[in-house]
Amino acid sequence: MDAAIRFIQVSMEEADEPFVNAIAFLDISDSRITPEEALELVKKQEFIREARLIKPSTEGFICDDYFFPLTVGNERSIIFRKTVYEALFKGLREKFGSAGEAMLYYQGFNVGYGLCASHMSMGCAEKPEFLIEMAKAFSRTLGWAIIDHYKMDLKKGKAKLRVYQNFECEVGKGSEKPYSHFYRGVIAGWFHKFFGKSVEVKETKCIAKGDAYCEFLIQTH
Numbered sequence: 471m472d473a474a475i476r477f478i479q480v481s482m483e484e485a486d487e488p489f490v491n492a493i494a495f496l497d498i499s500d501s502r503i504t505p506e507e508a509l510e511l512v513k514k515q516e517f518i519r520e521a522r523l524i525k526p527s528t529e530g531f532i533c534d535d536y537f538f539p540l541t542v543g544n545e546r547s548i549i550f551r552k553t554v555y556e557a558l559f560k561g562l563r564e565k566f567g568s569a570g571e572a573m574l575y576y577q578g579f580n581v582g583y584g585l586c587a588s589h590m591s592m593g594c595a596e597k598p599e600f601l602i603e604m605a606k607a608f609s610r611t612l613g614w615a616i617i618d619h620y621k622m623d624l625k626k627g628k629a630k631l632r633v634y635q636n637f638e639c640e641v642g643k644g645s646e647k648p649y650s651h652f653y654r655g656v657i658a659g660w661f662h663k664f665f666g667k668s669v670e671v672k673e674t675k676c677i678a679k680g681d682a683y684c685e686f687l688i689q690t691h
Contacts, residue, residue: 473498473508481537489519493534542612556641559652571651578655585656586663598624598664605660613637614653618683627665627690631657634683642678649678654686661688 474497481491498508509523526532540547550558562570589604606617619632633653642649650673658671668691675685 473501473503491537493524493536495532552637552641555637559638559641574651575655575658578652578657579659579662580655582656582659582661583663584659586660590663598622601664609633614656615684627667627669629661629688631686631688632683633686636677636684639676639678639684645676645678647679648673648676648684650676650684650686653684657686657688661690665690667691 476495476497478492478494496508498505503511505523505525509521512518512521522536524532524534524536527535540549559574562574564570566573585605585608586601589601592604602620602622606620609615609617615636616634617631618634620629622629636650636653638651638653639649654671654673658669661669661671670689670691672687673684674687675681675683677684
């Protein structure tokens with residue numbers, strides 16, 4: 471079979487699961503084999519327990535209609551395109567002004583607090599480096615931002631984060647002041663749980679007002 475693999479993705483299962491689910495998009499446009507014949511060849515492989523063919527929903531268009539719902543860490547997840555979350559964030563600001571910004575902050579705070587609590591429940595609450603790396607991985611994997619650099623002083627209860635491509639601030643370019651409220655709230659909630667006390671988070675640099683990256687200073691009260 472002359473086929474090119476254009477995309478393949480494997481699900482994240484529990485460590486003791488003997489099988490995983492996978493989806494693959496094969497390009498057989500230069501082959502004489504039909505999709506049905508390709509499916510039968512796949513089924514004959516010893517490591518394949520079951521295989522299905524996803525047919526185009528309309529001519530020239532095919533998408534994954536098998537992996538539903540999307541999950542991250544055994545929790546259902548959804549994906550927002552930029553046009554959607556831009557409308558949500560800007561709409562809240564335009565409708566309610568500073569009250570809308572406060573709403574975004576406190577929603578983010580609850581999200582961040584819950585994330586840190588979840589990371590701590592993995593049995594690594596006494597390992598600050600592990601918790602920070604988990605936070606960095608989640609921020610990047612979920613498409614929020616890239617935490618490129620951080621400094622933390624556990625004794626003084628303070629930290630500094632350098633963040634690139636903050637999804638919230640990208641939609642606020644042209645702002646005359648720091649734009650992050652939701653993501654700043656996430657940081658505040660996360661460090662509130664991490665330090666076990668109230669924190670203040672200031673965004674001192676922001677891509678919305680022309681800086682190369684967003685920078686957040688965290689200080690406990």
